[in-house]
Amino acid sequence: MTTDFSRVPGAPVSADISSLVRLHTALRAVNYTYEGVASLLGDRAFEAMTRDQLTPGIYRLNQVLGYEKTASTFSLGEKSLAQVVRFFLMGQVLESAELEAALGAGLCDLLVELGLAESAASGSLQASVDLRPHAADDGTELYVASDLGAHQRPGVLRKDHVLGIGHASLTLAQFTERTPLERALDLGTGCGIQTFHLLAHARHVTATDISERALAFTRFNLLLNAPALEIDPQKLEDRVSLLHGSLLEPVAGQSFDLVVSNPPFVITPRSSGETPADQFTYRDGGMAGDGIVSTLVRQLPEVLNPGGRAQMLGNWEIPVAGPGEQADWSARPRDWVGQEAEAWFIQREVLAPEQYAETWLRDASENRDPAHYEQAYTDYLRDFAARGVDAIGFGMIWLRRPNLQAAGERLHRFEEITYPIQQPIASFITEAVAHYDAVTALDDEALLAQHLVVAGDVTEERHLSPGSEHPSLILLRAGAGLRRTILETTETSGFVSACDGELSVGQIVNALATLLDWQDASPQQELISNIRELLEKSFLRLEQGD
Template structure:
């Protein structure tokens, strides 16, 4: 039986029951392996897990060896852990003499109060899989997919779109806060495995559509669009899961350009992307040209930059091409393409866009390689709310607002030992983006006194009296720094529900 049809019968329910009975869940695997061995799996290292399972022939250990470690298991143990005949007929595993080995990766996944199982192709470099992956390879759960899941705004919505769903990770998350989810992919195999992922995980509100980018939903609009697209900048289009088929970073630019036509009023789009750092061009201006000019707010965060050699090595390893005899030739071709295009580096990060229908557009593009606290979805939602609120308040209205200091803010002072006054003061947030803003004496005093009872103007007046400064002049000077403190989430509007 082909995996695409397993969801239509009770057989997938028996498989799900077997996985649950063995406690083949995130928590169950963590308990069985321990944190060290479980963490090593994220680096494709299986030795600690094999050691942790030594001598254990139970169903959970068997499933971990079979699907997570991609190691063959004795037939008798597989028979005790799975509805084996159905798993073989469904193409999930294959019998090889007295052993059974996996043909697909079935991986426990979930949120705090739910368990899912995600089906994908076996990963390269784990177990016995050492060669290049197939052209229609379906990538499993990785750092990119968990990053996107963490930054996605989780407000309840009517319709969500997972564009380029792969194995269905983003659609699983969206299914919990969207009435309906559409998952698209140009790779039919990806849709086949996503269909099995949804059936195995008991998710019923996700529909599938085949096609490139927005083609399957050409006339439709969504409240939430998420995408982990094939953003890799490569000299060819060998692998569907990573190569978009356009030169350089044009796939990401093209995708961003299509977003405005598919967002419902108030809708949000969030996607991961790569962009080129081209000699003689500001990368921020390059990204700015991709973004809508009005009616939408946008926040772009660059998390890291790799030089061309690092980038080529990363993706050659990812596809398993580093095991191939033509590795050096492929590596050289990649570097040649970068050199011809004047590429000095490749940036990675995320792009968040919200439809506001306002003529006054806020576009913020920044580099932020520092630590952040995931999940960031609530922080990104708050960022858009703050931009909208700042747009609606002129300077006079800001001074008449009783702000409150975010609960995670600490103050740091730096100066010479014994000095009467610090050289400078920094306000630092402990959550979300973990920002640090340098402020002057007035800014520090304003933040410290903002407890939601006094207006900013009243606090400024008190500061002016204390410092012996002109009240009117200080009122004129403060709004600019006040807007910055609000924009970065240090000061919150009275009705802001942000908990970060």
């Protein structure tokens, strides 16, 4: 349902636009920008901060402020910036006079009024939120408010913690396709980071969340960054709708061209008598096992327009394999994808149950209470054992509602890629899907008439034993995109080497058939199948104009 999120207890206040303008102006005046902070801290301290390690940054700021000896000298502007970084990013208590000297007279009162700061002791303040600069891939400079992290405050995180910009949110932003469109849905918006990116290419964005605090953070961030996001703060609803509710309930009856979601996918043991207040809303969907992800994979196509797409992150359980069998990580995800949808799952990481439990217990600082940690860890192990879970996979999920007029085959691809890939990957995904659609629309006769070229990032690697005349192994490697490697046959290698756009596929295949003295059609059919794989995975390209 639609609610006023300008004043929600425990969240930043966004009722007064002029106050947000004043804050934005003060932050910009002190060069509190992504580049400004990175330059002030230096590469190593800034990189450490991205790993939630604050000590190198604090040491550097103490040098800037003269608390640590250094041969360098710093300007008054750098010292003012250092105080703001100490306050918002390092979680340090500052004297009100120090903060006002940096940001300007009256700013301390403003920060308290906006819910960004609270009294720590007589005459001093501490940040009540993390407010940090963020630079989008297109260069847009933003400020993003979220709850303070475990590295900035003591104790276990609050259950309704609003997560800030992290590795997962940046991964999703880099995975999201950026084609211009009318309507987009950010499901589980959190602090709103995906909505900010969507506004660059979507006319209207609907942002939903089960947490009213999260929606209040999103509204604050949208209005604080209104000029950069090209939003009229007096008419926010023209560009963004903020809706409260679970999963797809708030958008029942609506449809979208694109859905993005970093859902609360963390697998958490359920307990009898559990209530939503017992759950970490930013990560826990309240369903058993990987139910939140399976539900979304099944239901998201229903809110997509024909040809519409969804990109999301998720976990999936990998069951224990039977005797003599090898576990198939994709078995469960395949079952989730209905006949009326297309899917591309890319598994990026696999964790054992023990590793998984340790990761997420640390994430919420639950390891700070030894007794609770031991009990929660045991609950995880019992939960996974009860359902026969051998491992947990994590990765990226691409979905599409098919366009009934499309001529190509429906895409159902499940692959594991655990090594580094091109980032951002979105443009490659968009191009790869378009190429897949074009290639699968060709029957064998049409394929044989095409002229192909090798993609510009592709190289061939041959392995020979010392003294051997012929290679024992031929690999084709893609240097961009998903950076796949394919094992080639001698025939496939010969075909690829002739793909310079001059000869058609049929001409090259016929030449190989004569050279290798094929006696029947089976080698040709095998080669055509291999050619299709190379095309569908973008090692080979249809020559432009064909």
